[in-house]
Amino acid sequence: xxxIESWDWESKEKMLADTAKWKDKFEDVWxxxxxxxxxxxxxxxxxxEGEHNIAVNEGTWEEPFEKIWYSRFSPxxxxxxxxxxxxEWTMAVDGKTWEQMYEYIWDTKFSADGKIxxxxxxxxxxxxxxxNEKTLECPVQLESIASHVISPDGKISAAIAQTVPxxxxxxxxFLKGSWSVVVNGKPWKNNFVDVYGLTMSNDGKNIxxxxxxxxxxYGILVNEKPWNEKFACTWEPVFHPKxxxxxxxxxxxxxxxxxxxxxxxxxxxxxxxxxxxxxxPDGNNIAAAVAPQFAKWTIAVNGQxxxxxxxxxxxxxxFSPxxxKVAAIAKDKGNWLLVVDGAVLGEAFDNIWEPxxxxxxxxxxxxVEKNGKYAIAVNGKIRRNDYEALWNPVVSPDxxxxxxxxxxxxxxxxxxVPLSDI
Amino acid sequence: MKPTxxxxxxxxxxxxxxxxxRLTEEEIEKVINEVIDKETGGRLWTYINTCIHCGLxxxxxHWYLSNDRDVSFAPVTKIKDTLWVMLEKKGKVxxxxxxxxxxxxxxxCNACRRCGMYCPFGIDIAYMIxxxxxxxxxxxxxxxxxxxxxxxxxxxxxxxxVKPDEWIDTLQWQEEEAQGYVPSARLPLEKEGAEIMYSxxxxxxxxxxxxxxxxxxxxxxxxxxxxxxxxAGWDNSNMAMYSGDFEIMARVERLHHETAQRLKVKKxxxxxxxHAFRGAEYDGPTWMGWMKPPIPIVHAIAFxxxxxxxxxxxxxxxxxxxxTSQYPCNVIRNAGLGSKLRYIMSAVCEDFVDLIPNDRxxxxxxxxxGTINCGPPWKKIRVQSAKLQSENFKRTxxxxxxxxxxxxxxxxxxxxxxxxxxxHVKFFSELLIEAMEIPEHLKPKEE
Ligand code: SF4
Ligand code: SF4
Numbered sequence: 001x002x003x004i005e006s007w008d009w010e011s012k013e014k015m016l017a018d019t020a021k022w023k024d025k026f027e028d029v030w031x032x033x034x035x036x037x038x039x040x041x042x043x044x045x046x047x048x049e050g051e052h053n054i055a056v057n058e059g060t061w062e063e064p065f066e067k068i069w070y071s072r073f074s075p076x077x078x079x080x081x082x083x084x085x086x087x088e089w090t091m092a093v094d095g096k097t098w099e100q101m102y103e104y105i106w107d108t109k110f111s112a113d114g115k116i117x118x119x120x121x122x123x124x125x126x127x128x129x130x131x132n133e134k135t136l137e138c139p140v141q142l143e144s145i146a147s148h149v150i151s152p153d154g155k156i157s158a159a160i161a162q163t164v165p166x167x168x169x170x171x172x173x174f175l176k177g178s179w180s181v182v183v184n185g186k187p188w189k190n191n192f193v194d195v196y197g198l199t200m201s202n203d204g205k206n207i208x209x210x211x212x213x214x215x216x217x218y219g220i221l222v223n224e225k226p227w228n229e230k231f232a233c234t235w236e237p238v239f240h241p242k243x244x245x246x247x248x249x250x251x252x253x254x255x256x257x258x259x260x261x262x263x264x265x266x267x268x269x270x271x272x273x274x275x276x277x278x279x280x281p282d283g284n285n286i287a288a289a290v291a292p293q294f295a296k297w298t299i300a301v302n303g304q305x306x307x308x309x310x311x312x313x314x315x316x317x318x319f320s321p322x323x324x325k326v327a328a329i330a331k332d333k334g335n336w337l338l339v340v341d342g343a344v345l346g347e348a349f350d351n352i353w354e355p356x357x358x359x360x361x362x363x364x365x366x367x368v369e370k371n372g373k374y375a376i377a378v379n380g381k382i383r384r385n386d387y388e389a390l391w392n393p394v395v396s397p398d399x400x401x402x403x404x405x406x407x408x409x410x411x412x413x414x415x416x417v418p419l420s421d422i
Numbered sequence: 423m424k425p426t427x428x429x430x431x432x433x434x435x436x437x438x439x440x441x442x443x444r445l446t447e448e449e450i451e452k453v454i455n456e457v458i459d460k461e462t463g464g465r466l467w468t469y470i471n472t473c474i475h476c477g478l479x480x481x482x483x484h485w486y487l488s489n490d491r492d493v494s495f496a497p498v499t500k501i502k503d504t505l506w507v508m509l510e511k512k513g514k515v516x517x518x519x520x521x522x523x524x525x526x527x528x529x530x531c532n533a534c535r536r537c538g539m540y541c542p543f544g545i546d547i548a549y550m551i552x553x554x555x556x557x558x559x560x561x562x563x564x565x566x567x568x569x570x571x572x573x574x575x576x577x578x579x580x581x582x583x584v585k586p587d588e589w590i591d592t593l594q595w596q597e598e599e600a601q602g603y604v605p606s607a608r609l610p611l612e613k614e615g616a617e618i619m620y621s622x623x624x625x626x627x628x629x630x631x632x633x634x635x636x637x638x639x640x641x642x643x644x645x646x647x648x649x650x651x652x653x654a655g656w657d658n659s660n661m662a663m664y665s666g667d668f669e670i671m672a673r674v675e676r677l678h679h680e681t682a683q684r685l686k687v688k689k690x691x692x693x694x695x696x697h698a699f700r701g702a703e704y705d706g707p708t709w710m711g712w713m714k715p716p717i718p719i720v721h722a723i724a725f726x727x728x729x730x731x732x733x734x735x736x737x738x739x740x741x742x743x744x745x746t747s748q749y750p751c752n753v754i755r756n757a758g759l760g761s762k763l764r765y766i767m768s769a770v771c772e773d774f775v776d777l778i779p780n781d782r783x784x785x786x787x788x789x790x791x792g793t794i795n796c797g798p799p800w801k802k803i804r805v806q807s808a809k810l811q812s813e814n815f816k817r818t819x820x821x822x823x824x825x826x827x828x829x830x831x832x833x834x835x836x837x838x839x840x841x842x843x844x845x846h847v848k849f850f851s852e853l854l855i856e857a858m859e860i861p862e863h864l865k866p867k868e869e
Binding site: 027031050067069070103104106120122144145146162169170171174178193194196216252254255273291294295311313315331350351353369 | 594601
C-alpha cells in the first residue's frame with residue numbers, strides 16, 4: 001500500500017459520496033471502485049446513448065466519452081480508465097486523456113507508487129507495452145500479448161508475447177516456438193512452444209515463467225535460462241521474497257504433483273494436486289494448496305498437510321506478517337469457510353475475500369458475504385453492519401486501527417476503527 | 423484374433439502422414455506402456471476383461487448403422503483394432519498402426535457413449551477410445567485441424583486464436599448491438615461479486631458474435647446480475663480433452679474455474695455447448711482434483727428452463743411450424759437434461775416435433791467428441807456416417823432443427839447440407855430472442 005503512513009488514520013468516519021443520488025442523476029451507474037486510501041469512490045455512469053462519464057465522490061470528470069471501462073485507481077489516488085473518442089481508444093487519467101490514440105488498449109498496471117501506468121496497446125495490428133504514454137520499441141513485430149507485469153519500481157516491464165507470425169494450421173511453426181518473453185521491449189533470444197505464468201522478483205532483477213518445450217514437456221525459465229529438469233506439467237513459479245535467486249514451482253512427475261525449488265524437488269510428498277505455493281514474508285516457510293487425495297483439499301506448510309480437508313477446493317494460503325500463522329479460504333458442501341492453521345474459524349459464508357491478519361496474529365479480518373449483504377468478519381464471526389458494497393479492510397501501519405470502506409443506505413463511508421473494537 | 427476387413431477411401435492428413443514418417447517403434451512402445459501402466463488402472467482392465475466380444479454394442483453406433491452395418495465401424499471393433507493389439511503386443515507396434523489408431527479414435531468415434539447403454543455390462547467404449555487418443559496425442563499423432571485447435575487452446579486459452587483485445591472489443595460491440603433492442607442492456611465486464619459469470623466457446627466471438635448480443639438482451643430482460651471476464655478464462659470449450667492432451671485440458675479448465683473464483687460469482691452459466699459442459703463439469707475438475715467445479719456450472723438448457731419456468735422470461739409469441747431439436751450427447755445422455763430441453767422447446771415452439779429416438783437414446787450428430795474439429799480431410803466420411811440421423815431429422819418434417827450445442831450446430835448444418843434436407847439450424851437462444859416478451863419499459867422509446 002503506497003504511502004500508507006500518510007493516510008488519514010485519525011478521522012473516525014467520513015461520508016464521502018451519496019451514491020444513491022448517482023442513480024437519480026444518471027441513466028445507469030456501474031459498480032463502484034475506491035482508491036487505496038479509501039478517500040475516493042468512482043463509478044462509470046451512462047449519461048445518454050453512446051455517452052459515458054465517471055462519477056467521483058461528489059463530482060464527475062469534465063468531459064464525457066463515448067465508451068469508458070476498466071476504471072481503476074492508481075496507488076497514488078489518480079483515477080484511470082480506458083476510453084474511446086471517435087472510435088479510437090486511449091487511457092484517461094483523472095479525466096485527461098493520453099495524446100496518443102490506439103486501436104485498442106487494455107490491462108492497466110501500476111508501479112507501487114502509482115507514478116507509472118502501463119498497459120497493453122495495439123496500433124495498426126501491432127502489439128506493444130505502453131508505459132506513461134510511451135510505447136516500448138521492440139525489434140520484432142509482436143503478434144499478440146498474453147499478459148504483462150511491471151516491477152514495483154516501474155523500471156522493468158515484462159510480457160508474454162507472440163514473437164513469430166503463424167500461418168493457418170501451421171503445426172510445425174508452432175512446435176518450433178512462436179512465443180517468448182519481452183523485457184523492456186527486448187525479446188528473449190529463444191522462442192518457445194508456449195509460455196505461461198509470468199512472474200517477476202520483487203527487486204525486478206529476475207523474471208521466471210513456465211514454458212512448454214514439446215507436447216508433454218514443461219519446464220521453468222529464469223531470465224531465459226531453463227532449469228535442467230523437465231516435467232510432465234508445471235504451474236506458475238514464485239520468487240523467494242528476499243532472495244530473488246530462489247524460485248519455486250509446482251511440478252508434475254510420475255502422475256503426481258511436487259514442489260520444486262530451482263529445479264530440485266523439495267517436498268518429499270507428492271500430491272494429487274498442488275497449487276499456489278506461497279512464501280512467508282521472511283521467506284523461511286512455504287505453504288501451498290494441496291490435495292493429498294482426490295477431492296480432499298488442504299494447506300501444506302513446508303510439505304506437511306493439515307489434517308483437516310475440504311471437499312470442494314481451497315484457495316491461496318496467506319501468512320501472518322510474522323510468518324507464524326497461515327490462513328486460507330476453503331469450500332466444502334457449498335459453503336466458504338475461513339481456515340487458520342488447520343482449524344475452521346466461525347461460520348460458513350456465501351463468499352469470503354482474502355484474509356487480513358492483525359499485527360499480533362490474534363485476529364483474522366475478512367470481507368464476507370451472506371444473504372446478498374456484505375459484512376466484516378473477525379475470526380469468522382460477523383462484527384460490523386451489513387453493507388451494500390464493501391472493500392477489503394486495511395490495517396494501519398502501527399497495527400492499532402482498521403480502515404473499513406463501504407456503502408450503507410447508498411452512502412459511501414470511510415471509517416477508521418480501533419482494532420480492539422472489532 | 424482375425425484382422426478386421428477395413429474399406430476406406432484414402433484420406434490425406436498432412437500432420438498424421440508426417441508423424442507416421444517420424445515416429446520410432448521405441449518411442450511408441452515407451453508411450454503405450456507408460457500410459458497403460460501409469461495413467462490407467464482398474465477401470466480399463468475391468469472393461470477389457472469383462473467384454474465377451476458379443477458385438478451387441480454395434481447396433482447402438484451410428485457409424486456402424488450408417489455404413490450398412492460395416493463391422494469395422496462397430497464399437498467393439500474400434501477397441502479390438504487399437505487397444506487389444508497394443509496390450510497383446512505390449513506396445514510393440516509400428517507407426518502405421520498408431521496412425522490407424524488415431525483415425526479410429528479421433529475421426530471415427532464421437533465418444534458419445536451410446537454404445538455403453540447397449541452393452542449388457544455397461545462397458546464404456548468411449549473411455550477406452552480416450553485412452554487410445556491419449557496415447558496418440560503423446561506421440562503427436564493427432565489430425566491436423568484438431569491439433570491446431572489444441573494449439574490455439576494452449577497458446578491463447580481459447581479455441582479460435584482469439585486475441586485478448588479482440589475478445590473485449592467484440593463484447594463491447596455486442597453490448598451496443600443489444601442496446602439496439604433494449605437500450606438499457608449492459609454486458610458487464612469484470613464485475614466482481616456478480617451472481618453469474620457467463621462463459622462461451624471460442625467460435626462465439628469469432629463467427630457468431632450475435633449470440634453474445636442475444637444473451638445481453640436475455641440477461642437484461644430476466645433482470646439478472648451477471649458478468650463476463652475481460653481476461654483469458656472466458657472460453658469454456660476444450661478440444662485438448664478430445665485430442666488426448668490432458669495437461670492442456672487441465673490448464674484451460676483451471677483458468678476457467680479460477681476466473682469464476684476471482685470474480686467471486688455464485689455460478690457459471692455457459693452457452694449452448696455440450697463438450698464444453700463435459701470438460702468444465704467433469705473431465706477438467708477430475709484432473710484438477712476437484713470433486714465438482716468449485717463454482718457450480720449450469721448449462722444453457724437448465725438456465726433457460728429456470729428462466730422460463732419461473733416466469734422471469736415470458737413468451738410473447740411461439741414460433742410457428744414444426745421444429746425439432748438435436749439432443750447433445752454430453753448434456754442429455756451424460757447429464758440428464760433431456761426433459762428440460764423438451765420443456766423449453768415446447769415453451770417457445772407452437773409445434774415441437776420430437777426426434778425418434780430421443781433423449782438419452784438419441785443419436786449423436788456425428789460432429790461431437792472432436793470429430794468435426796478433425797477438419798476438411800475427414801468431413802466426407804463424417805457426413806456419410808451421419809446418414810441415420812439425417813433420416814431421423816427428415817422424418818420430423820421440421821423446418822428448423824435446434825441445436826443447443828456448438829458442435830451439434832456445425833455438424834447438423836453439414837447434415838442438412840449433405841442430405842439436402844432444406845431445414846434451418848438454430849441455437850435455442852435464437853428462438854428465445856424471437857419468442858420472448860420484451861417488457862414495455864425496456865423497449866426503445868419511439869422518437
Ligand atoms: S461412443 Fe458413440 S460413436 Fe463411439 S463407438 Fe460408441 S456409439 Fe459409436
Ligand atoms: S456389447 Fe459390451 S461385451 Fe459385447 S462386445 Fe460390446 S463392449 Fe463387449
